[in-house]
Amino acid sequence: MSTNVQALYQEVILDHNRKPRNYGELAQPSHHAEGVNPLCGDHIHLALEIQNDTIERIAFHGESCAICKASASMMTAAVKGKHTDEAKTLIHEFVDMATGRVTAGDSPHIGRLAVFSNISALPMRVKCAILPWHTLQAAFHAEASTSTEAEADPMQTPLGDA
Numbered sequence: 001m002s003t004n005v006q007a008l009y010q011e012v013i014l015d016h017n018r019k020p021r022n023y024g025e026l027a028q029p030s031h032h033a034e035g036v037n038p039l040c041g042d043h044i045h046l047a048l049e050i051q052n053d054t055i056e057r058i059a060f061h062g063e064s065c066a067i068c069k070a071s072a073s074m075m076t077a078a079v080k081g082k083h084t085d086e087a088k089t090l091i092h093e094f095v096d097m098a099t100g101r102v103t104a105g106d107s108p109h110i111g112r113l114a115v116f117s118n119i120s121a122l123p124m125r126v127k128c129a130i131l132p133w134h135t136l137q138a139a140f141h142a143e144a145s146t147s148t149e150a151e152a153d154p155m156q157t158p159l160g161d162a
C-alpha cells in the first residue's frame with residue numbers, strides 16, 4: 001500500500017470503530033441474517049426494513065474485529081435508502097474488489113469503500129471485510145445464517161446472480 005492509502009485506510013477503520021454507523025437492532029425487520037467468520041471470530045447480526053424494494057432501515061450488531069466492524073458500518077451507510085438492486089450491485093463490486101478480481105477503478109459504485117481495495121493482499125483479512133456483504137446477500141435471500149466457511153464461500157465461488 002502507498003503511504004497515503006495506508007493512512008486513509010487506518011483513519012477510516014478507526015473512525016468507524018469509534019462511531020459505527022447504524023449500530024444496533026431494528027424493532028420490526030423484514031429481513032435479517034447472521035454472519036460468522038470462524039477464522040477470526042467475527043459474528044454479526046444484520047437486520048433490514050425493506051419497503052417497495054428500498055432499504056428504509058438497516059442495522060447491525062455483534063462481536064467482530066475492527067476490519068469487519070468498519071466494513072459493516074460503511075456497508076450500512078452505503079446501502080441505506082438505496083434500491084435493493086443497487087445494493088446487490090454494490091455487493092458484487094465490493095466482493096470482487098476485496099478479493100482482487102477487479103480494481104476499485106473498475107467498480108463504478110464503490111466510492112469511499114475503495115479504502116478496502118488493497119485488502120486482497122491480506123487473505124486472512126479479506127473474509128473479515130466481506131463478511132457483512134455476504135451477510136447482506138444472505139438477508140436478501142432470506143437465509144437465516146451464513147458463514148465464510150460455508151459451501152458458498154465467496155473466496156472460492158463467485159456469488160450467484162442476485
Ligand code: ZN
Pocket residue numbers: 037040041042064065066067068127128
Ligand atoms: Zn475479523
